[in-house]
Amino acid sequence: MLYPDRKVPVTIAILGRSRDTINYENALRRLKHPCFTTLDPEYAATASHLLLPGGGDITPAFFGQQDLGSRSIDTELDILQMQAFESFLQQAKPVLGICKGLQLINVALGGTITQHIPTAVNHQWNGADQNHRVYHSGLTRTDFFYQLYGLSTPVNSAHHQAIDRVGKNLLSVCRSGDNIIEGIQHTILPVIAVQWHPERLQDSSGDRLLQYFAESTPAAAPH
Numbered sequence: 001m002l003y004p005d006r007k008v009p010v011t012i013a014i015l016g017r018s019r020d021t022i023n024y025e026n027a028l029r030r031l032k033h034p035c036f037t038t039l040d041p042e043y044a045a046t047a048s049h050l051l052l053p054g055g056g057d058i059t060p061a062f063f064g065q066q067d068l069g070s071r072s073i074d075t076e077l078d079i080l081q082m083q084a085f086e087s088f089l090q091q092a093k094p095v096l097g098i099c100k101g102l103q104l105i106n107v108a109l110g111g112t113i114t115q116h117i118p119t120a121v122n123h124q125w126n127g128a129d130q131n132h133r134v135y136h137s138g139l140t141r142t143d144f145f146y147q148l149y150g151l152s153t154p155v156n157s158a159h160h161q162a163i164d165r166v167g168k169n170l171l172s173v174c175r176s177g178d179n180i181i182e183g184i185q186h187t188i189l190p191v192i193a194v195q196w197h198p199e200r201l202q203d204s205s206g207d208r209l210l211q212y213f214a215e216s217t218p219a220a221a222p223h
Contacts, residue, residue, distance in 0.1 A: 010214055013038060013047035015084040016055065017077065024053050024098070027199035031207060033214045039077075041084040049214065050088045052081055052101030054197060057161055060115065063107045069116040070161070082108050089189060092219035096210075097193030099159055102184060105193050109167030117162045119178045125158035129200065132157055134182040138173040144192050145173040145183050148208045155182070155196035155205075162195065190216045 012028055012035040014021050021037045028035040028051075035051070038044050056072025062082075067073075081101075085108050088095050097105040103113055117123065123130060135152045136145055152174075163181040166172060174183040174194075182195040192213065198206030 009034070010049060011035065011047040012049040012051055012214065013044035013084070014051045014053055015039070015041065015044050015081045016053045020055060021053055023197075023199045024051060027206070027210060028214075031210055031214070033210070039080055041080055041087055044084045045087040045091070048093060049216070050084055050093065050095045051213075052085065052095065052097045052104055052193075054099030054101065054158070056100065057115070058100065058103055058107055058113060060113075063112045065112070065115070067115075078104065089191070092189055094190040094213060094216035094218065095192070096213040097184075097191075098199070099195060099197060102193035102195050103161060103163065105191060106163050106167045106170060106184065109170055111163060111167030111170065112165040114162050114164045116160055117180060119180070120160040122178065123157045123162075123176070123180065124160040129156035129158060129197070131155070132176055134174045134176050134196070136173065137175045137181075138171060138185075143171065143173040143185050144209075144212060145185075148212055149174075149205070153205060155194075156200055157196055159195060189219050192216075 014024050014037040018037045056074050057070035059073050059075045059078050060067050060070055081104055133152050133154050169187045170184045172181045173185050176182050185192050198209040
């Protein structure tokens, strides 16, 4: 696959541990998007796109807090993902964050996390995906969420943490009924993220997001 109107091949790097990324690989390959999983930020930077997948919670020290209920912390992975994200920012190349990936993007850009939301029972994984609706919350109707889903869409859910303070140059584009931020978009660069798991949705609505990401192109000028 090539960028629209360009002769640049699209390749998606997934920065994660291979044992945890098979669902992302399968979803992308089903849509015929070449991808690879790596823990090497320099190798990831050779790709045209970066996917930051779901996983455990982010090391609280990275957003200036003590551990107040975080789970399955992997500090080494946090560091590698942040390094890869910074490289893609500098190159103004497309990035998609999914679940933990959304939170990592937020933290990398100076935001904070609520380590255990009061309504976690309605969001966290319990052996099967929780399901709920998320609603458009952007200031305009030009963000990716409105373009793909309009005013609302049903999604799956598997998290107990959420964005608290939003990071620099990030816009909240959708929220759940209990006001949890479920989608963000960078106001300048081709960086988007969602709190749910499009790679696991049973209908084609997740494919819409993955396809949108794969067709994204670099910003006109580096960050």
